[in-house]
Structure formats: structure tokens, C-alpha cells
Amino acid sequence: MSHAPRRLLAALGASAVLVAAGVAVSASGGTKAATPPAPTASATFRGIPEHDGVLGDPKAPLTLTEYVDLQCPVCAEASAQTLPWLVENYVRPGKAKLELRTLHFIGPDSERAAHVAAGAEQQGRLWPFVEGFYAAQGQENSGFVTDDFLRSVSKAAGVDAGKALAAADGEFAMRRLERADSDATRLGVNATPTFTIARGDAAPKVIGSGVLSHAKLKAALK
Amino acid sequence: MSRVAAPTARRLPTARGLSFAVALAGLGIAGYLTVVHYAGGEPVCAIAHGCATVQKSAYADLAGVPVALLGLLGYLAILGSLAGDGERARTVTAVLAFSGFGLSAWLTWIEVAELHAICIWCVGSALCMTALAGLSAVRLMRP
Numbered sequence: 001m002s003h004a005p006r007r008l009l010a011a012l013g014a015s016a017v018l019v020a021a022g023v024a025v026s027a028s029g030g031t032k033a034a035t036p037p038a039p040t041a042s043a044t045f046r047g048i049p050e051h052d053g054v055l056g057d058p059k060a061p062l063t064l065t066e067y068v069d070l071q072c073p074v075c076a077e078a079s080a081q082t083l084p085w086l087v088e089n090y091v092r093p094g095k096a097k098l099e100l101r102t103l104h105f106i107g108p109d110s111e112r113a114a115h116v117a118a119g120a121e122q123q124g125r126l127w128p129f130v131e132g133f134y135a136a137q138g139q140e141n142s143g144f145v146t147d148d149f150l151r152s153v154s155k156a157a158g159v160d161a162g163k164a165l166a167a168a169d170g171e172f173a174m175r176r177l178e179r180a181d182s183d184a185t186r187l188g189v190n191a192t193p194t195f196t197i198a199r200g201d202a203a204p205k206v207i208g209s210g211v212l213s214h215a216k217l218k219a220a221l222k
Numbered sequence: 223m224s225r226v227a228a229p230t231a232r233r234l235p236t237a238r239g240l241s242f243a244v245a246l247a248g249l250g251i252a253g254y255l256t257v258v259h260y261a262g263g264e265p266v267c268a269i270a271h272g273c274a275t276v277q278k279s280a281y282a283d284l285a286g287v288p289v290a291l292l293g294l295l296g297y298l299a300i301l302g303s304l305a306g307d308g309e310r311a312r313t314v315t316a317v318l319a320f321s322g323f324g325l326s327a328w329l330t331w332i333e334v335a336e337l338h339a340i341c342i343w344c345v346g347s348a349l350c351m352t353a354l355a356g357l358s359a360v361r362l363m364r365p
Contacts, residue, residue: 004363007309011316011362018317019324025285026328074274140275141338 044084045127048091053121053176055087056097062090062221063198065099067180067189068130070113071106071141075193076134078211083131085214090221100126101180103192109145114180116150118173119164120157128157129164197221237364238307241315241357245300248350252293255343259288275339281332289329293347296322300354316358323348323355 048055054063064086068075090096102117104110113133120129132153138144147165154161167173183189187196191209197220198204207220259277276282282289296318303315326348333340 003309004365007313008316008359008362011313011320011358014317015320015324018321019328022284022321022325023328026281026325026332072274139279139337139339140272 042084042131044087044131048087050124050127053126054097054099055127056091057094058097060091060094060097061200062096063099063204064090064096064217064221065101065183065196065198065204067101067103067184067192067194067196069103069106069110069192070117070130070133071110071137071145072192073137073140074210076137078193079131079134081211082214082217086217096221098127100130101183102130102177103180103184103189104177105192107141109141109143111177112145112168113150114177115168115173116154116164118176119167119170120154120159121176122167122172123159123163125157125159129153129159132157195220237357237361238304241319241354241361242301242304244350244353244357245297245304248347248354249294249297249301251343251347251350252290252297255290255347256288256294259290272333272339273341273343275337276333276341276344279332279337281329281337293322297350312358312361316355316362319351319354319358322351326351 045055049057051058066075066078068079086096086098091098102114104114117126117129117133120126135156136149136153138149150165151161153159154164184194187204187206189196189206193211194209195207195212195217196204197207208216255277259282284292300315300318300322303311303318305311326344329344330348333344
């Protein structure tokens with residue numbers, strides 16, 4: 001055998017050992033993936049009014065709107081990192097109110113989740129429902145949004161699950177999804193989470209996408 | 223006696239030169255993903271989604287080291303090995319590129335079969351590693 005094929009075989013052999021080791025480590029890490037926790041409800045929204053999905057004083061001068069897909073893991077992270085801070089510093093004091101637009105571009109689970117979220121909104125519990133959903137969020141498009149999952153989230157959020165699931169196929173839910181889509185298209189929102197701000201009756205402006213820092217949100221909410 | 227200039231030969235890019243270019247592209251991709259990893263929260267769930275799912279999965283780390291950082295170090299090592307063109311340097315490049323190709327193939331399979339999400343940046347890096355593996359094999363087979 002000449003030198004060249006021997007070198008190639010040696011390189012392939014050494015690589016195979018490295019790859020096998022890497023795959024073994026990676027696979028063991030994968031199986032250790034935690035199963036989603038049970039949905040929970042925090043005290044974040046306690047005592048704050050919610051009307052038609054708007055969280056906070058309807059007369060608050062600033063309106064912060066978040067565009068989300070309930071399957072989006074970054075939306076869940078943004079919710080955990082920024083929502084409690086926003087609620088305590090802006091919503092509870094009456095400086096701002098929060099609105100939510102649930103998009104459904106990731107997959108069928110997103111659409112089902114958005115429909116049932118609209119059912120929760122009809123009961124004045126959209127924000128607790130979304131918080132509970134994120135707490136138990138599974139992997140995108142893994143089929144985790146089952147009726148059992150939605151009942152469990154609803155229960156944790158204080159939502160009547162039967163009514164919310166029944167409302168998911170109704171006209172109101174359909175209109176909510178259409179509104180979210182048309183608003184996103186109008187503002188050029190093509191990623192989630194995206195935050196917009198509106199002062200009074202002025203047209204909303206996009207602040208940014210992703211997990212926004214408190215400093216960035218603070219500057220936008222001045 | 224007249225002096226006639228010798229015609230300049232138009233040389234095709236060598237396998238080594240191409241490897242250098244591909245490794246630089248891979249370095250850019252891995253660098254971006256490493257920055258994103260440590261910045262946290264990005265890339266957002268864009269309409270062409272998938273990157274966030276992959277980045278936040280249990281497969282994003284290898285023994286606690288972010289895969290993006292491993293890729294970055296891998297491309298740097300490949301670029302370093304391309305500094306030489308001797309037998310040993312070619313062999314080192316090949317071992318690194320074949321290993322990168324193998325791990326990229328495994329992670330791409332994980333994206334499709336386990337995570338049901340494709341990260342376009344990861345696909346770009348996998349393509350770079352595939353090209354580097356092919357070019358390394360060519361260099362190794364040459365005398």
C-alpha cells in the first residue's frame with residue numbers, strides 16, 4: 001500500500017475515535033434533558049386588572065405590546081426575565097399597560113395554543129395562562145400542546161379549561177389570531193418576541209426583538 | 223537577443239487555498255453562534271425558526287462546553303494546520319476536518335430526528351466541514 005491511502009486511513013481512524021467520543025458525550029447529555037415542569041402560576045399578575053387581554057390600567061399613557069409565539073423558547077425566556085420587572089415598575093403604578101399578540105408561525109401546536117389562549121382571554125386570564133404555558137413549554141412542534149396539557153395550564157392559571165377549550169374553535173379566537181397576524185404584518189414584525197410601544201393614541205413603534213434588557217425597555221418607556 | 227516574457231500561467235486555486243477560504247467562512251459562522259450563545263436570548267424565533275430550539279436544547283453543549291465554541295476552536299485549529307503543507311500538517315488538517323464532519327453529521331441528524339428544528343447557521347457550518355473533509359482527503363491523497 002502506498003503512503004497516501006495509508007495516511008488517509010490513519011486520519012479516518014483517528015477521526016472516528018474522536019467522533020465516537022463526542023457522540024457518546026453528546027448523547028448522554030441529550031438523554032439528561034429535563035422533562036418540562038408542571039405549569040405554575042406566580043403572583044406576578046395578582047391584583048392587576050385584565051380587560052380584553054390588556055393588562056393594567058386601560059387609561060395608562062403607554063401601551064407596550066408583545067408579539068409572541070407560545071412555542072417560542074425565547075418568548076418564554078423574555079417573559080421570565082422582563083415581565084415581572086415590567087409589571088412591578090410600569091403596570092402596577094399605572095404608567096403602562098401590556099398587550100399581547102399571539103402569532104402561530106412555528107407550527108400547529110402554536111395555532112392550537114393561540115386559540116386556547118384567546119379562550120383564556122375571554123375569561124380575563126390571558127396573562128396568567130401565557131405565564132403558565134411558558135413554565136411548562138415543551139420542545140417546538142413535538143406535539144406537546146395536547147388537550148391534557150392545555151387543561152393543566154388552564155388549571156394552574158385559574159382558567160376554566162372546559163370553557164377555554166370550547167372557545168378555542170369560536171369566532172372570537174379566530175378574530176384574535178387574525179388581528180395578531182394583521183398587526184404583525186403592518187408593523188413588519190417577523191420574529192418573536194418583538195416589543196412595540198405606543199404613546200396615547202399614536203401609532204406603535206417597534207422597540208426590538210429578543211430578550212430586551214431592562215435598560216433598553218426603560219429607555220423606550222421614558 | 224530579444225527577451226520574451228514567459229506567459230503567466232493562470233493557476234487554479236489549490237485545495238489548500240480553498241480549504242483556507244472555507245475554514246474562514248466556518249470561523250465566521252462559529253464565531254457568530256458563539257457570540258449569540260454567550261449573549262443569551264438570541265437568535266430570536268424568526269419566521270425561519272429553529273435556531274433558538276437548537277441553541278437551547280440539551281445538545282447545545284458537549285461536556286459543558288458550548289458546541290458553538292468547540293466549532294470556533296475547531297476552525298481555528300484547522301486554519302493553524304493549514305499554515306503548513308507537509309505530510310504531518312495535511313494529516314492534522316484531515317483529522318480535524320473529518321472529526322468536524324462526523325460531529326456535524328451527528329448534530330444535523332439530532333436536529334432533524336430529535337429536535338425537529340433546523341438551525342440554518344448550523345447547516346452552514348456543517349457544509350463548511352463537509353467541504354473541508356473533502357478537500358483534506360484530496361490533499362492527503364496527493365504526493
